[in-house]
Amino acid sequence: MAEQATIQEVSDAMYKMIKDSMGQKKWKATDLTKAVEQLFGERCDKALIKSAIRDLIESGKCVYTYFGGSFIEIPHKEGAEN
Amino acid sequence: MADKKRSTPKLDELEKGEWPSFVKEIKIAAEKNPMANDLLGQLERSYEEKIGHWKHGGIVGVLGYGGGVIGRYSDLPEEFPNVSHFHTLRINQPAGWFYTSDALRKLCDIWEKHGSGLTNMHGSTGDLVFLGTRTEELEPVFRELTELGFDLGGSGSDVRTPSCCCGMARCEWACYDTMALTYFLTMHYQDELHRPAFPYKWKFKMSGCPNDCVAAVARADMSIIGTWRDDIQMNDSAVTEYAKSGTDIQKDVVGNCPAKCMEWDGKKLKIDNRACVKCMHCINAMPKALAPGKDRGACILIGSKAPIVEGALLSSVLIPFIKFVPPYKELTDLVEKIHEVWSENGKNRERVGEFIQRVGMGNFLEAIGVEPIPEMVAHPRENPYVFYEEYFEEESEDDKNA
Ligand code: HEM
Ligand code: HEM
Ligand code: SF4
Numbered sequence A: 001m002a003e004q005a006t007i008q009e010v011s012d013a014m015y016k017m018i019k020d021s022m023g024q025k026k027w028k029a030t031d032l033t034k035a036v037e038q039l040f041g042e043r044c045d046k047a048l049i050k051s052a053i054r055d056l057i058e059s060g061k062c063v064y065t066y067f068g069g070s071f072i073e074i075p076h077k078e079g080a081e082n
Numbered sequence B: 001m002a003d004k005k006r007s008t009p010k011l012d013e014l015e016k017g018e019w020p021s022f023v024k025e026i027k028i029a030a031e032k033n034p035m036a037n038d039l040l041g042q043l044e045r046s047y048e049e050k051i052g053h054w055k056h057g058g059i060v061g062v063l064g065y066g067g068g069v070i071g072r073y074s075d076l077p078e079e080f081p082n083v084s085h086f087h088t089l090r091i092n093q094p095a096g097w098f099y100t101s102d103a104l105r106k107l108c109d110i111w112e113k114h115g116s117g118l119t120n121m122h123g124s125t126g127d128l129v130f131l132g133t134r135t136e137e138l139e140p141v142f143r144e145l146t147e148l149g150f151d152l153g154g155s156g157s158d159v160r161t162p163s164c165c166c167g168m169a170r171c172e173w174a175c176y177d178t179m180a181l182t183y184f185l186t187m188h189y190q191d192e193l194h195r196p197a198f199p200y201k202w203k204f205k206m207s208g209c210p211n212d213c214v215a216a217v218a219r220a221d222m223s224i225i226g227t228w229r230d231d232i233q234m235n236d237s238a239v240t241e242y243a244k245s246g247t248d249i250q251k252d253v254v255g256n257c258p259a260k261c262m263e264w265d266g267k268k269l270k271i272d273n274r275a276c277v278k279c280m281h282c283i284n285a286m287p288k289a290l291a292p293g294k295d296r297g298a299c300i301l302i303g304s305k306a307p308i309v310e311g312a313l314l315s316s317v318l319i320p321f322i323k324f325v326p327p328y329k330e331l332t333d334l335v336e337k338i339h340e341v342w343s344e345n346g347k348n349r350e351r352v353g354e355f356i357q358r359v360g361m362g363n364f365l366e367a368i369g370v371e372p373i374p375e376m377v378a379h380p381r382e383n384p385y386v387f388y389e390e391y392f393e394e395e396s397e398d399d400k401n402a
């Protein structure tokens, strides 16, 4: 049995996915979950992923946004405000 | 000091008549509040041009939460600067909407200080709704709300603020404690309420009996509606009283029973309780004579929604009868299973009801590990396309013999 990944490792990986595809893809929590499950395989579970998302948001590195549904993004100034 | 009063001939029309008028209320607020004043101006403009002038904001919120704030901006900020930002907050209401007047005053004070002063008591989600504030006011409002013991409610793809009828607090027909269950679900799903993790929204609504005062059957992904499984309680002398004082029992009670399971010979009312569909009609018509049975519990239904991406759906039965005992483990296990299957396979913005329609009730039931039963058939002549294992086994036997 592989050793569990740390919350930090998983949230860093999520942050990289979001950053690398900024402007091309909007991530939902469900998509992030599936993507890191692929990446970490047995080394992560749903509870760990939940904690990693929470870490990502509470650290302020990402924010929740709403465009029809809820997404997780890197903070930026939004168009509607202008 | 408020800006100069805006001329609103079109809105003024909505002040006429005997009924309450939101225009009247906004005008009162506009005496003191410049946001309310500009709101009148922009609304009048929309009525003239027949165009909405609100832009949706996707990013605004409070730190750590993915729900509770609905962002709006004016697309005419130069003309209506005080509503250039006009965000809405949803505040998680107490179960059954019971407040002290002291709490209400304090809530209003917070909102007059930080926002337009306009509220919606309550929104159709159940939340207490604060209408209109600026981005930089969100954190201060949130801080003061939490100090008062309130929290934001849900929005976006999360568990929405659970809501319920006043149930056992006021109503003798409540077949289970809706307020206790609502409080429990609100606390149990705090994480899911504040951190959207689903394909789309998920609503729980709790009604204590089939009168369904919160309209759970029409607008909750999971509708939990009180019911009973023994006989309707009947007081014969009270029935006689109704007849004496002019109730036409044959026409208005028996004649409107959808199950046609009642009989009235002018003296004695008879109910074939096995055929009763628990519609509440007779009980509503003669509340002093009839009451729900004593063996009470709830029915869990799934899948209703208002039209947004696709058309409206009503809930259909998933669990015909359940007795609720805290800590409601049977219920949370079921919900967890459904959330798992829907999160894994649901498309973006697909409500659970639409998901079930797409994959088929049979497949859905199999995935969540619930056995199909006749109560799940929403109406006669509808084929749920459930196939039984034995059916396949027989078929493969036949194949072998062929
Ligand atoms: C500042 C602008 C607006 C904001 C922030 C806003 C926000 C909202 C929110 C939060 C809800 C859900 C309310 C609830 O929980 O009951 C809602 C519902 C609704 N909104 Fe708006 N809205 C805005 C403008 C408008 C306009 C201009 C229209 C139409 C002309 C509109 C039509 C509706 C309708 C029909 C509903 C459903 C009402 C219900 O279910 O009872 N909204 N809106
Ligand atoms: C292997 C042959 C057949 C299969 C697999 C089949 C299958 C079905 C199914 C699944 C339904 C829907 C049932 C429901 O939703 O209640 C249906 C309905 C119906 N079928 Fe067939 N069928 C077959 C042959 C026939 C034949 C030969 C006829 C006429 C001579 C027929 C007439 C009908 C009618 C009138 C309905 C509508 C019933 C209603 O009102 O719901 N079917 N069939
Ligand atoms: S739904 Fe039933 S129990 Fe709840 S308040 Fe209405 S009548 Fe009473």
Ligand code: SF4
Pocket (backbone or CB within 6 Å): B256, B257, B258, B259, B260, B261, B262, B271, B275, B276, B277, B278, B279, B280, B281, B282, B283
């Ligand atoms: S509750 Fe409805 S179905 Fe049942 S006996 Fe009364 S009227 Fe008939």
